[in-house]
Amino acid sequence: MDTKTEFNIEPCNKDNIKVIVDGINDYNLSKVPAIASIWTPLEFVAKDENGIEIGGILAGIGYWNGLEIKILWVKDGYRKKGVGSQILKHAETIAIQKGAEIAMLDTFDFQAEQFYLKNGYQAIGEIKDFPKGHKRIYFSKKLTK
Structure with a gap:
């Protein structure tokens, strides 16, 4: 038996976004209970001796104690000098202290x-050939003390 549902698709506003985020969170948590109750941001900036930003990381720990790295950036001229590795290690260390066991x-x-x-x-x-001629790669790492 086919049931048809009438609906409209519209651009989101802030209230719609909250309903969508809350909806998926409620569903997810009904399947797997949270270990942590909130998103814990781990956002750090590296500055040179003049206070100029030379790199940073935007990451956080979610419901199931996973460190989710959204952005790690290092300014041209500072790359391949260990800056990125130090920023990454700093975020991983803090994440481990807060109970994270995996990074992604x-x-x-x-x-x-x-x-x-x-x-x-x-x-x-x-994902191969995204963008054209390249690939998007997904990584994970077990975090250990």
Whole structure:
């Protein structure tokens, strides 16, 4: 028996976004209970001796104590000098102290594939030819004390 449902699709406003986020969170938590009650931001900036930003990380720990790395950036001229590795290690250390047991992220082959491999991450999947001629790679790493 086919049931048809009438509905409209519209652009979201802030209230709609909250309903969507709350909806998926409620569903997820009905399947797997949370270990942590909230998103814990782990956002750090590295500055040179003049106070100029030379790098940073935007990450956080979610419901199931996973460190989710959204962005790690290092300014040209400071790359391949250990700055990124130090920023990453700092975030991982804080995450471990807060109970995180795994880290996850994605990057592109033209960004930081080798960087994450060098820092102990394992490629767990990829999307080939996205963007055209490249690949998006998904990484994870077990965090240990």
